[in-house]
Amino acid sequence: MSSHFLGVDWQLVADNHELLLGGLRYSLTLTASSMAFGIVLGCVLALMRLADNALLRNIAASYVNLFRSIPLVLVIFWFYFLLPFFGFKLGPDKSVFITFAIFEAAYYCEIIRAGIQSISRGQVGAAQALGLTYAQSMRYVILPQALRNMLPLLLLQTLVLFQDTSLVTIIGIKDFMGSNVVVASNNGALKEMYTFAALGYFCVCFPLSMALKKLHKRIAVIR
Amino acid sequence: MNLHIDWGVLLQESPTGDGPYWKLLLTGLKWTTATALSGWLLALVIGAVAGVIRTAPIRALALLADAYVEVFRNIPFLVQLFFWFFVLPEILPAGAGRWMKQDMPYPEFLTAAVGLGLFTGARVAEQVKSGILSLSRGQKNAGLALGLTLPQTYRHVLLPMAFRIVIPPLTSEFMNTFKNSAVALAIGLTELTFQMKQMVEYSSQVIVTIFAVTVLYMFMALLVNRLMAWIERRARVPGMIAGGGK
Amino acid sequence: MIEINKVSKWYGEFQVLTDCSTSVAKGEVVVVCGPSGSGKSTLIKCVNGLEPFQSGTISVEGTSVGDPKTNLPKLRARVGMVFQNFELFPHLSITENLCLAQEKVLGRNHDEAMEKGLKLLDRVGLKAHAGKFPGQLSGGQQQRVAIARALAMDPIAMLFDEPTSALDPEMVNEVLDVMVQLAKEGMTMMCVTHEMGFARKVANRVIFMDRGSIVEDAHKDEFFGQPRSERAQAFLSKILHH
Numbered sequence: 001m002s003s004h005f006l007g008v009d010w011q012l013v014a015d016n017h018e019l020l021l022g023g024l025r026y027s028l029t030l031t032a033s034s035m036a037f038g039i040v041l042g043c044v045l046a047l048m049r050l051a052d053n054a055l056l057r058n059i060a061a062s063y064v065n066l067f068r069s070i071p072l073v074l075v076i077f078w079f080y081f082l083l084p085f086f087g088f089k090l091g092p093d094k095s096v097f098i099t100f101a102i103f104e105a106a107y108y109c110e111i112i113r114a115g116i117q118s119i120s121r122g123q124v125g126a127a128q129a130l131g132l133t134y135a136q137s138m139r140y141v142i143l144p145q146a147l148r149n150m151l152p153l154l155l156l157q158t159l160v161l162f163q164d165t166s167l168v169t170i171i172g173i174k175d176f177m178g179s180n181v182v183v184a185s186n187n188g189a190l191k192e193m194y195t196f197a198a199l200g201y202f203c204v205c206f207p208l209s210m211a212l213k214k215l216h217k218r219i220a221v222i223r
Numbered sequence: 224m225n226l227h228i229d230w231g232v233l234l235q236e237s238p239t240g241d242g243p244y245w246k247l248l249l250t251g252l253k254w255t256t257a258t259a260l261s262g263w264l265l266a267l268v269i270g271a272v273a274g275v276i277r278t279a280p281i282r283a284l285a286l287l288a289d290a291y292v293e294v295f296r297n298i299p300f301l302v303q304l305f306f307w308f309f310v311l312p313e314i315l316p317a318g319a320g321r322w323m324k325q326d327m328p329y330p331e332f333l334t335a336a337v338g339l340g341l342f343t344g345a346r347v348a349e350q351v352k353s354g355i356l357s358l359s360r361g362q363k364n365a366g367l368a369l370g371l372t373l374p375q376t377y378r379h380v381l382l383p384m385a386f387r388i389v390i391p392p393l394t395s396e397f398m399n400t401f402k403n404s405a406v407a408l409a410i411g412l413t414e415l416t417f418q419m420k421q422m423v424e425y426s427s428q429v430i431v432t433i434f435a436v437t438v439l440y441m442f443m444a445l446l447v448n449r450l451m452a453w454i455e456r457r458a459r460v461p462g463m464i465a466g467g468g469k
Numbered sequence: 470m471i472e473i474n475k476v477s478k479w480y481g482e483f484q485v486l487t488d489c490s491t492s493v494a495k496g497e498v499v500v501v502c503g504p505s506g507s508g509k510s511t512l513i514k515c516v517n518g519l520e521p522f523q524s525g526t527i528s529v530e531g532t533s534v535g536d537p538k539t540n541l542p543k544l545r546a547r548v549g550m551v552f553q554n555f556e557l558f559p560h561l562s563i564t565e566n567l568c569l570a571q572e573k574v575l576g577r578n579h580d581e582a583m584e585k586g587l588k589l590l591d592r593v594g595l596k597a598h599a600g601k602f603p604g605q606l607s608g609g610q611q612q613r614v615a616i617a618r619a620l621a622m623d624p625i626a627m628l629f630d631e632p633t634s635a636l637d638p639e640m641v642n643e644v645l646d647v648m649v650q651l652a653k654e655g656m657t658m659m660c661v662t663h664e665m666g667f668a669r670k671v672a673n674r675v676i677f678m679d680r681g682s683i684v685e686d687a688h689k690d691e692f693f694g695q696p697r698s699e700r701a702q703a704f705l706s707k708i709l710h711h
Contacts, residue, residue, distance in 0.1 A: 072405075
C-alpha cells in the first residue's frame with residue numbers, strides 16, 4: 001500500500017518523526033519565550049510611550065519605529081552577525097531567543113498602548129475622584145479593562161509570531177520548518193516534505209485563528 | 224571579523240563581479256523594490272476582488288474567497304515561497320513544470336512577486352471585507368432603496384467609502400510587502416538582505432554593512448508612509464473625521 | 470396603491486411579523502406606530518423589498534414585491550424611502566447625492582438631474598448648501614436633503630422609517646414641516662413615526678403594531694378618540710402624557 005496521501009510521503013514522516021517533533025518543540029518554545037519576554041518588554045515600552053517624561057517617550061517611540069520599519073529577517077541577521085562580532089559565543093539557536101523577544105516587543109508595545117488608550121479618560125477621572133492613586137487606578141480600573149480589550153490582539157500577534165519563527169530556518173536552525181528542510185534534502189523529497197510543512201503549520205494555525213475569532217466576537221459583545 | 228569601521232568599503236570592488244559594494248546594495252534595493260511593488264499591485268487586485276466577494280450574497284463564491292484567505296493567512300510566508308518554488312513545478316503537468324524549472328524568466332523574482340501578492344492579497348481581502356462591513360447596513364439599503372442595483376450600490380456607495388476606511392490599515396500592509404520581500408532570499412532572490420549577507424561575508428565590514436542596509440529599509444518605510452499619508456489626505460471627505468467609519 | 474396581505478417574517482426561529490395585512494390608497498397618508506421592537510420598521514422595509522419575507526404578498530401598483538421575477542431596482546426607483554439615520558452618502562457632495570440615482574437609475578443626463586436636484590433642494594430650504602458634504606450639515610439638514618434625494622426620483626409613494634427619531638429635539642420640526650407640506654400636496658405616504666402631532670395633523674389612518682402584529686388599523690380620529698385595544702391605549706397614554 002502506498003504511504004502517499006495529500007502529496008505527502010507519510011512513511012518518510014514517520015521515519016523522521018523524532019527530528020520533526022523536535023523541530024516543532026523548538027518552534028513552540030521559541031514562540032512561548034518570545035511571547036513572554038516580548039509582552040513584558042512591550043509593557044515597559046508602552047508605559048514609557050505614555051509617560052509624561054519626553055525623553056522616555058522618545059526612546060520608546062524610536063525603538064518601536066525602528067523595529068516596525070525593518071524586516072525580521074534583517075534583525076535575525078543583525079544578531080547572527082553582531083553577537084559573534086562582539087565576542088558572544090551563544091550559537092544561533094540560542095541567540096534567536098534574544099532576537100525575537102526584542103523584535104516582538106515593538107509589536108506587543110503598540111497593542112498594549114492602544115489597549116490602554118482605548119479606556120476613556122472618564123474612567124481615570126472616576127477612579128481618581130474616588131481617591132485612588134495613579135498606580136491604584138491603573139491596577140484596579142484601567143489595566144483590567146484594557147487587558148480584556150487587547151487580549152484577542154495579543155493572541156493574534158502571538159499566532160503571527162509562531163509563523164514568523166519559521167524564518168530561523170534561514171540561518172540553519174532546525175525548527176519545524178528547518179527540520180523539514182533537513183529531511184527533504186537528505187531524502188530528495190522536497191515536494192513531499194514542503195507540502196507536509198505547509199499542512200503542519202496550517203493544522204496548528206487554522207484552528208487557533210478560528211478560536212481567536214470566536215473570542216474576539218465574545219469580547220466585542222461584552223464590551 | 225573586522226573591528227575597524229571603514230566606510231570606504233562601500234567604494235571597494237566586490238568579488239561577486241557586480242562592481243563596487245555600493246552597487247551590490249543598489250542591485251539588492253532594486254530587487255526589493257521591484258518585488259514589493261509588483262507583489263503589492265497583485266495583492267491589491269486580488270484582495271479587493273476577494274474582499275468584495277466575501278461580503279456579496281453569493282454563498283459558494285464567498286466560501287471560496289474565505290477559504291483562500293484562511294489558507295494564505297495560516298501558513299508562514301517562507302513555507303508558501305518554498306511551496307511555489309520547489310513543489311509547484313513538480314505537481315504541475317509535465318510541460319508546465321518543465322517550463323517553470325527551465326524557461327521561466329527571472330524564476331526567483333517571479334515566484335517571490337506572485338507569492339508575495341497571494342500572501343498579502345489574503346490580508347488585504349480581510350481589510351477590505353471589514354471596511355465594507357463597517358459601513359452601516361443603512362448605506363447599502365439607501366443605495367438599493369433609490370433603485371440602484373447591488374453592483375451599482377457597491378460601485379457608487381459602498382466601495383468609495385470602504386476604500387477610504389481601509390487606507391490606514393493598508394499603509395501597514397504596504398510596508399509589510401517591503402519587509403516580507405526579504406524572506407525571498409531563501410529562494411535565492413538577490414534582494415537587499417541577501418546582498419547584505421554577501422557583503423558581510425566578503426568584506427567582513429559587519430557594522431558598516433548592517434548600518435547601510437538598515438538605513439535603506441527605514442528610508443523605504445518612511446517613503447511608503449509619506450505616500451500613503453498623502454493619499455489619505457487627498458481622499459479625505461470634508462466634514463468627516465479622517466478614516467472614520469459610519 | 471400598496472397592498473399588504475398576510476405578511477409573515479421570521480429571523481430563524483424568531484417571528485418578527487405575523488399575518489400583517491393593510492393597504493395604502495393613492496394620496497393617503499398612513500402613520501405606523503408602536504413600541505420599539507414591534508416590527509414596524511421591518512414591515513415598512515418589506516414594502517420596497519429591502520427585507521425579504523417568507524409568507525404573504527405585498528404589491529405596489531400591482532407589482533408583486535416578493536415575486537423573484539420582479540425587477541426590484543425598478544420598483545424601488547418608483548418608491549422613495551427616508552431612513553432614521555439619513556444615510557446620505559458621506560463621500561459625495563449634496564448635489565452628487567441628489568444626482569447619483571437620477572443618472573444611474575433613471576438615465577437622466579447631468580444637467581437635467583442637476584436642475585431637478587437644485588429645485589428640490591430649494592424646496593427644502595437648503596439651496597445655499599448645494600456644494601457641501603453631508604458631514605458639514607446638521608442632522609435636520611441632512612434629513613431634509615435625504616427627502617429631496619428621494620423626491621428627485623419622482624416617486625409614486627414615499628416610505629418614512631422613523632425620520633425624526635435620530636434628531637435633536639430642536640431639529641424635529643424642520644423635517645416634519647417638509648413632510649406635512651408633502652402630505653398636503655397629495656403624496657402617498659407610509660410613515661413609521663412616534664410624532665403623534667404629525668399624525669393628528671395630516672394622517673388619514675393610523676396603524677398600531679405590537680409584537681409583530683397589526684393590533685389596530687383605524688381612521689385617525691377613531692384611533693385618537695377611542696382606541697379599541699388596551700395595548701394601544703397604554704401606548705398612547707405613555708407617549709402623550711409625559
